[in-house]
Amino acid sequence: MPSSRTSLPPRVFAALVALTVSLAAFMPSSTAMAAWQVVNSLEIPGVTPDGAVLSPDGSTYYVVGSDELKTIDVATQTVTGTRTGPTSGFAVDISPDGSQLWVARLYFGTSRVDVLDATDPTLPRLQEIVVPNRPYDIALNGDGSLAAVPNFAGNSVTVIDTATFAKFSAVPVGTGPISLDFNGDTLYVQSTADDSVSVVDVSDTANITVSETITGVSDPQRVAVSPDGSELWVTSLRGTITVIDTATNTIDRTITSVPRSDGIAFRSTSPEVVVTSNSSSRDALYFVEQASGDVAATVAPEVGSTGGLAVSSVDDSVVFYERDVFGVSSVFFVEDIEQLQEVVTPESAPSARAAEAALHLDATATGGIAVAETRVLAEGQGLARGEAFTLTLEPGGQVLASGTASRLGSFSTHTALPAGLTPGTYTLTLNSKDPAGNLLVLTERFGIDASGLFTAPSPATASNSGTDTTSAEATPAAETSGDEAEEPATKTDSDSSDATEASTTTQGSDDNTTPAGSNDTDSSTNSSPEGTSDPIPGWLVITASSILITLVLGGVGIGIYRARQARAG
Numbered sequence: 001m002p003s004s005r006t007s008l009p010p011r012v013f014a015a016l017v018a019l020t021v022s023l024a025a026f027m028p029s030s031t032a033m034a035a036w037q038v039v040n041s042l043e044i045p046g047v048t049p050d051g052a053v054l055s056p057d058g059s060t061y062y063v064v065g066s067d068e069l070k071t072i073d074v075a076t077q078t079v080t081g082t083r084t085g086p087t088s089g090f091a092v093d094i095s096p097d098g099s100q101l102w103v104a105r106l107y108f109g110t111s112r113v114d115v116l117d118a119t120d121p122t123l124p125r126l127q128e129i130v131v132p133n134r135p136y137d138i139a140l141n142g143d144g145s146l147a148a149v150p151n152f153a154g155n156s157v158t159v160i161d162t163a164t165f166a167k168f169s170a171v172p173v174g175t176g177p178i179s180l181d182f183n184g185d186t187l188y189v190q191s192t193a194d195d196s197v198s199v200v201d202v203s204d205t206a207n208i209t210v211s212e213t214i215t216g217v218s219d220p221q222r223v224a225v226s227p228d229g230s231e232l233w234v235t236s237l238r239g240t241i242t243v244i245d246t247a248t249n250t251i252d253r254t255i256t257s258v259p260r261s262d263g264i265a266f267r268s269t270s271p272e273v274v275v276t277s278n279s280s281s282r283d284a285l286y287f288v289e290q291a292s293g294d295v296a297a298t299v300a301p302e303v304g305s306t307g308g309l310a311v312s313s314v315d316d317s318v319v320f321y322e323r324d325v326f327g328v329s330s331v332f333f334v335e336d337i338e339q340l341q342e343v344v345t346p347e348s349a350p351s352a353r354a355a356e357a358a359l360h361l362d363a364t365a366t367g368g369i370a371v372a373e374t375r376v377l378a379e380g381q382g383l384a385r386g387e388a389f390t391l392t393l394e395p396g397g398q399v400l401a402s403g404t405a406s407r408l409g410s411f412s413t414h415t416a417l418p419a420g421l422t423p424g425t426y427t428l429t430l431n432s433k434d435p436a437g438n439l440l441v442l443t444e445r446f447g448i449d450a451s452g453l454f455t456a457p458s459p460a461t462a463s464n465s466g467t468d469t470t471s472a473e474a475t476p477a478a479e480t481s482g483d484e485a486e487e488p489a490t491k492t493d494s495d496s497s498d499a500t501e502a503s504t505t506t507q508g509s510d511d512n513t514t515p516a517g518s519n520d521t522d523s524s525t526n527s528s529p530e531g532t533s534d535p536i537p538g539w540l541v542i543t544a545s546s547i548l549i550t551l552v553l554g555g556v557g558i559g560i561y562r563a564r565q566a567r568a569g
Helices: 010-024 538-568
Strands: 036-043 049-054 060-075 077-092 100-107 110-117 125-130 147-152 154-160 179-181 186-191 196-201 208-213 220-225 231-236 241-247 252-253 261-265 271-278 284-289 295-297 302-311 318-324 331-338 340-345 356-363 373-381 388-394 398-404 411-416 424-433 439-448 462-464 472-474 489-492 501-507
Touching: 036 295, 036 411, 049 302, 049 318, 060 100, 060 302, 060 331, 110 147, 147 179, 154 186, 186 220, 196 220, 220 261, 261 302, 318 388, 373 388, 373 424, 388 411, 398 411, 424 462
Parallel strands: 049 077
Antiparallel strands: 036 331, 049 060, 060 077, 077 100, 100 110, 110 125, 147 154, 179 186, 186 196, 196 208, 220 231, 231 241, 231 261, 241 252, 261 271, 271 284, 284 295, 302 318, 318 331, 340 356, 356 373, 373 411, 388 398, 388 424, 424 439, 439 462, 462 472, 462 501, 489 501
16 A cells, blocks of 8 residues: 655755755854854955964964065054065974074975074074975974974975984975974874875984874874874864874874864863864864864854964964955954953944944953953944054053954954053043944943952943034943843934944943934834843744745645656556
């Protein structure tokens, strides 16, 4: 007896599954993923980056590429120096004391290593060392006594004495090496074409040899040794990460949670590994649990090709560069801002042209907390590309951060309060303009007592104006905390129809006012007081829509299939 159920043809079913999966990609995965965010990006025109390194103290990020080497101050997130010359830099590493940069490069067809003096802002060359056949990577060992470069075209590795700059004999390894890393007296060198990793013994520099070869490593790309030296992680564009036990030099496990894994760096204060994915759809950063291989968080910046991944050993912040589809290169700064609390922020802009900005202070800065550990986050979006912004501290007019909006009209900067602030009252001010040229100003005041501790912040102020600047005060965030705090908004508008609607979101205040002259006639839509429902989250709308679309297409597919079956009968 024939079944009363109607089955979908395999191709129709596969198409519906693919649609559901693709739409589900837009849904949020977990609350933990929201902690890691890009806090700022910095365009670096004039250089196509190929390699980068972070100084041991986490203060400076060096980027090498086509004929330029950029020096970037991490604290201010600005370019502080540019070294030019006939150099196509492939890779760069830095000595453990931060005094020397070692740059692997191609110079008019000749492969070389430049040793630069990092103690001098101009980065003068100390030594130039000729090496064979395209050195696509460079690494220094733990004590800085040895440097090594893989020779891609020569299928070998060259080890260099950093004290004398003398080269030891090139050691043959597998085919097409492009990445290597030291682990004590052992040097690991991957070989892309051979699906292998060569284990090189450098304990006796007079007799450097390959002690063994680890096979079965799928399409190895980058290698990195864990901070404790117990594991070697090998990324692969085939969607796997091979973890090797360095005690036995055997494959311990294979991780498949990161598609097309490439760059890799270990966090020093957490058992997580940061991995870049060069996916065909969109590059991203993956924070992978070292033990389980599960993805703990992801950060997707903009569409482009990532590289230069580095993790600060000081605070675990992440830096990397990206070259987008328009050919624009930028450096991205990523931090865990889970502990940050919003003190001053605007409400969502009601039109596509509206701009908004936000000013955050560490959640701990609410009284009785030491100032030295506090950081400030300033953000903006909806601005014109290249629109300038400044974050200043008064009295004194000290500029804590400045820059311009990205091509997408956004900016974000995360900076520490300056050291040595004396007791008194201070004001943070964020200045920018919306696309119509109206001023966008956010301020936050705080105090420091004689013991160097925060006192409760004073009322926050936000203003946005055309010809006249108007402002409104709000109850300080320090008065309430936790989930019990409400967030009514106070906003001001200019006479211009394109003016930004800047506002202050506060906690514990019952005020919800619109200044006289505002174009807004219904202020109740701009807040979510206790007892009213919040707007439906966007992810829930997308999820429901994806399910509905799947059901509709499924019904259509079944109808078509039944009609064909009837005609065939």
